[in-house]
Amino acid sequence: MPVKTLTTHDHTQMSVDEIFADLKARMGAISPDFELQYKAELAYEINQLKVERNAVILGHNYMEPALFHTIPDFVGDSLDLSRKAARTDKDVIVFCGVRFMAETAKILNPTRTVLLPSEKAGCSLAASITAEDVRALKERFPGVPVVTYVNTYADVKAESDICCTSSNAAAVVESLGTDTVIFLPDEYLAGNVARDTGKHIIYPVKLPNGSLLADTSVDYQMIGWQGRCEVHEKFNVLDIEAVRAQYPDVVVLAHPECSPEVVEASDFSGSTNAMIRYVEEMQAPHYLLLTECSMGDNIAAANPDKEMLRLCTVRCPHMNQITLEMTRDSLLYNQYVIEVPEEIRVRAYGAVERMLAIG
Numbered sequence: 005m006p007v008k009t010l011t012t013h014d015h016t017q018m019s020v021d022e023i024f025a026d027l028k029a030r031m032g033a034i035s036p037d038f039e040l041q042y043k044a045e046l047a048y049e050i051n052q053l054k055v056e057r058n059a060v061i062l063g064h065n066y067m068e069p070a071l072f073h074t075i076p077d078f079v080g081d082s083l084d085l086s087r088k089a090a091r092t093d094k095d096v097i098v099f100c101g102v103r104f105m106a107e108t109a110k111i112l113n114p115t116r117t118v119l120l121p122s123e124k125a126g127c128s129l130a131a132s133i134t135a136e137d138v139r140a141l142k143e144r145f146p147g148v149p150v151v152t153y154v155n156t157y158a159d160v161k162a163e164s165d166i167c168c169t170s171s172n173a174a175a176v177v178e179s180l181g182t183d184t185v186i187f188l189p190d191e192y193l194a195g196n197v198a199r200d201t202g203k204h205i206i207y208p209v210k211l212p213n214g215s216l217l218a219d220t221s222v223d224y225q226m227i228g229w230q231g232r233c234e235v236h237e238k239f240n241v242l243d244i245e246a247v248r249a250q251y252p253d254v255v256v257l258a259h260p261e262c263s264p265e266v267v268e269a270s271d272f273s274g275s276t277n278a279m280i281r282y283v284e285e286m287q288a289p290h291y292l293l294l295t296e297c298s299m300g301d302n303i304a305a306a307n308p309d310k311e312m313l314r315l316c317t318v319r320c321p322h323m324n325q326i327t328l329e330m331t332r333d334s335l336l337y338n339q340y341v342i343e344v345p346e347e348i349r350v351r352a353y354g355a356v357e358r359m360l361a362i363g
């Protein structure tokens with residue numbers, strides 16, 4: 005069976021044998037048949053449940069390859085999946101991703117059931133800031149618009165003027181047309197956007213009593229926050245230099261949640277979708293992805309001709325919670341249902357909608 009691209013998924017019509025053959029074509033070189041057979045049977049069961057429950061499955065690019073290539077109706081980055089969530093007419097949305105993504109789907113679809121297969125699928129960035137922190141920033145910098153990364157919880161979005169993702173962050177900041185913006189909570193993404201938009205950034209320090217210390221003596225146009233992705237903060241410039249010494253012809257791609265120094269030392273930076281497109285469209289002898297390691301596996305499974313160098317220790321512990329077993333159970337037992345209080349949802353909806361309207 006020919007290997008399909010990352011974005012084409014319709015396994016609902018396939019038998020267990022066909023799913024197995026597809027998985028074997030993609031992953032036969034790295035996984036034994038009995039493992040692929042087990043996963044094909046699970047995927048088949050999930051696809052039947054999906055039809056029975058009139059559900060759509062959205063899969064983030066960081067899902068493990070056997071899940072990624074068998075059950076999602078749509079795969080993509082945060083922005084892409086938000087758009088798919090906004091357009092669905094299914095009764096149930098199963099989000100194979102992390103909580104903030106499932107919450108965004110619920111914010112956009114209050115009448116549908118949104119399921120997240122694991123209760124433990126959080127995110128270090130979303131955990132780095134509270135709604136109270138945003139209120140304190142707004143008090144400290146009155147009138148300055150607040151841009152929040154979608155990697156935040158609904159109550160933080162509700163305090164914001166507009167959301168952004170890694171694929172539209174600079175465009176969102178520029179769309180505001182203001183001299184100054186508050187950009188939360190990713191310190192590194194903010195640093196990368198500040199560089200791209202030519203702005204100087206300051207990072208207020210939160211004191212134990214909750215008040216904010218900010219050096220406003222410099223000429224600043226962005227106010228950031230010290231949240232970090234626990235995965236992308238692991239990469240450093242020395243890693244890149246070591247790989248370039250061993251593979252001089254390597255093309256290095258870094259997610260914008262990596263530090264500005266790492267992004268500067270790379271050949272390309274973009275959202276997970278943008279990195280996938282880059283690898284599919286550009287011919288290079290080797291590629292190094294500075295991002296969650298399952299994505300390299302997914303690209304390799306879709307493009308067996310591409311030489312992906314692996315940094316396989318860098319797995320997001322939150323994305324890693326989502327398995328085929330948990331996804332089957334989410335449809336079987338209706339778990340875990342995502343709820344967003346209406347008063348918060350309505351305000352968060354405004355910030356997400358404003359972002360989606362930017363295009």
Ligand code: 13P
Nearest residue numbers: 081082083169170275276
């Ligand atoms: P993308 O929007 O680029 O898919 O990123 C989401 C994420 O959580 C990266 O760590």
Ligand code: SF4
Nearest residue numbers: 127128233234235320
């Ligand atoms: Fe959050 Fe980082 Fe995991 Fe993405 S990779 S979900 S930003 S912890």
